[in-house]
Amino acid sequence: SGRVLILDNHPIFGGEAKRNDFDVNGFHISGPQGSNDFGIPTIDGGPDDYFSALNMPREFNYLEPGGSASGMRIPIDNYDWLTWQERRFDVGHFFQDETKPWVKDVWDSGLNMTPWNKKIRDAFTYVRSLDRRNEDSSETERWLDSITLKSYYEDKLGLPPEVTSFYDPIMASIIGLGCDAVSAYWGKYFEMPGFYKTSEYNETLLQSFPGGNAGIARHFVKKLNPEAIEGNSFENVLFGKIAFNKLDQEDKPVRIRLNSTVVSVRHKGQGKKHERVQIVYAKDGQLNQLNAKAVVMASGGWVNRYILKDLPPDYHRAYSEFGHSAVLVANIALTNWRFLQRLGISAAIWSKGFGFSCNIRRPMVIGNKSQPLHPDKPIVMTFYAPIFKPGLTRKEQGVKGRTEILGASFSDYERQIREQMTIMFSDSGFDPVKDIAGIILNRWGHAYVNPGLGFRFGMNGNIAPPDIIREPYGRIAIGHSELRGHQYWSGAAGEGRRAVEALLNLHF
Ligand SMILES: Cc1cc2nc3c(=O)[nH]c(=O)nc-3n(C[C@H](O)[C@H](O)[C@H](O)COP(=O)(O)OP(=O)(O)OC[C@H]3O[C@@H](n4cnc5c(N)ncnc54)[C@H](O)[C@@H]3O)c2cc1C
Incomplete structure (x- = not known):
């Protein structure tokens, strides 16, 4: 009958693309839980072009900084400034223990001010001068x-x-x-x-919604079920109230059932007419069972290899090549960011202590829901703190990182963050008691797949592991962004669509 049921274990949809929200001194401010930026896909109607499929706008405006920060160059997202577009923003490199620890414009005028030897x-x-594009x-x-x-x-x-x-x-x-x-x-x-010669890097900037790619997830859900989010404007899609009671309605062609953890997926029955996929999931403390004509697994390999009960051995072998590692994303709600304005920086990078980088972003202009950009007003500062352990094997690094990220208490991390910020910013007036309004930690135990040797093309004449996983087996097809090696939204949309289309061709 052409009906789809989406089971998701979380209390809210979005996966790695969800949002943290704070109310600080009368202002609503947001940060990404994980996924923060997007490039605008080429209009070709292809699998990765989810912008066309969702009728999403392709042009966005961002606030200009006000007050004493007027003219400051503030990034739009959390990644571009790290290397590629660094020269377009006010980025400070912090060298702890130096008498003048902050160096700006490090690659041009600042290089001789760093403690690095010749x-x-x-x-x-x-x-940075090499160009191997040819x-x-x-x-x-x-x-x-x-x-x-x-x-x-x-x-x-x-x-x-x-x-x-x-x-x-x-x-x-x-x-x-x-x-x-x-x-x-x-x-x-x-x-x-x-x-790629860094000084010639001239791509369009990556874009970002106030809460990162939760904005895309919301467009997706709104398209699947227009009643799921109240209102119809762009502003509503991003910030409208979610009608949780409308997500899973009997009469809708697409239903989303949250808080539903799938624990087993296997084929049952024989022959084209009788074969089905049996799914068992836990919800509200109970196990539930249902049968489907076909199933797309939109979860990652660290889940699939345990819950797909009749996954063939070569898929298990392929998955054994996948490793996953941990990233902590900490969103710090600041009451003000005068300490950054005094330093003249909007993003910082360092090599000692907690994390390695943090920044504030220019908020996207979204009607009445635009968030402020003034040093006297609240803003979210985001730390992306990947956990990696050079010297250990790829998989050991993942396990160690997960143990660390899940083993530390909130107050352990809170203390580390406050200390790191105090070390870097107290000379420019930062006071953790007055300036921090709240902290949210997002602990991604399996943040990303880590593509080791041969992940892209295969080694010794063998098929690349993701190409094995992409083949549907029976009535099940796997479509997670990790199959691209680099996890990002257009890859997630593309892999999902490929998996759906493969099953439609085979079984419908
Ligand atoms: C820290 C971080 C930063 C990132 N930054 C970016 C970025 O800037 N730009 C970008 O494009 N991408 C980014 N990504 C990656 C991006 O978020 C993902 O590629 C994107 O969310 C789409 O992934 P997906 O749909 O393939 O899977 P996921 O987002 O992993 O979704 C899988 C879903 O399956 C659910 N699930 C898992 N197991 C079960 C189960 N047993 N039962 C039921 N449901 C289950 C999960 O809860 C989740 O909702 C980032 C990811 C992380 C972790």
């Missing part, structure tokens, strides 16, 4: 996929390990682990220094 400074200048070929990409990014930087380019260590957390914040654990292909994919 060898390291020259190595940074060299790696050397693209499928052989090169396959070769890059067979060595680590660390090996590319140190053995191929002859860079000192300090340069690799600098790029480790940047890679880890977008793909989960540092240069020793992912293949060099991903350095090229992300247009990192050593592949």
Whole structure:
């Protein structure tokens, strides 16, 4: 009858793309729980072009900073400024223990003010000057996929390990682990220094809703079920009240059932006419069972390999190549950000202590729901703190990171964050008691898949692991963003659509 039921274990939809909200001194301010930015997909109606499918706007405006911060260059998202678009923003590099710890414009006028020795400074200048875009070929990409990014930087380019260590957390914040654990292909994919001349990087800025990609998830749900979110304007879709009682209605073609943890999915019955998929899920302390004609698993491998009870052995073997690592995303609600304005920075990067980077963002203009951008008013500062342990194997790093992130108490992290902010910002007037209104920690135990050697193209003539997982088996198809190696929204939409279309072709 063409009906779909979506089961999600969380109390709210969105997966890795959810939002943190704070009310501070009469202002509503938001930050991303995880997924924060998006590029606008090309209009081609293809699987990754979810913007067309959802009728989403393609042009956005952002607030200009007011008051004494007027003219400050503040990022729109949480990633672009880390390397690629750094020169377009006021980014401060913090060198603890130096008499003048803050260095701005570090790669041009600031390089000689850093404590890095000449060898390291020259190595940074060299790696940032390389442009390998003309050397693209499928052989090169396959070769890059067979060595680590660390090996590319140190053995191929002859860079000192300090340069690799600098790029480790940047890679880890977008793909989960540092240069020793992912293949060099991903350095090229992300247009990192050593592949793309940084001064020529001229892409359009990545965009971000106030609560990150929760804005996209909301557009998705609104499209599937217009009654699910109150109101119809862009502003309503982003901030309208969710009608939880309308998500799972008998008469709707698409139903979303929250708080429903799937524990078992397996085929039952024989022959095309009788075969079905049996799903068991836990909700409100009870196990429930239902049968479906076909199932798309939109969850990641760390879940699928346990709940797909008749997953064939070659899929298990392929999944054994997947590793996942942890990222802590901490949103700090500030009552004001005068301490940043005094320093003249909107984003900070450092190498010692808690995390490695944090920033505030220019809020998107969203009618009456626009959030303020004035140093005397509240804002969210976000820390992306990936947990990576260079020297251990890829999988050991994931396990250790998860143990750490799930083992620490809220107050452990709160103390570390307050200390780190005090070390960096107290000289410019930061006072944790007055300036911090609230902290939300988002602990992603399996934040990202970490694509090791051969993940993209396969090794020794074998099929790449994600290509095995992509093939439907029986009436089940798997469509999670991790199959792209780099997890992002258009990949998630594309993989989901591929899985649905494969099942439609086979069974409907
Ligand atoms: C820290 C972080 C930062 C990121 N930043 C970006 C970014 O800036 N831009 C970007 O495009 N992407 C980013 N991503 C990745 C991005 O969020 C995902 O690719 C995107 O959310 C889509 O993923 P998905 O739908 O494939 O899976 P997920 O978001 O993982 O969704 C899977 C869903 O399945 C549910 N589920 C899992 N197990 C079960 C079960 N047993 N029963 C029922 N339900 C279950 C989960 O609760 C979840 O709702 C980031 C991710 C993280 C963790």
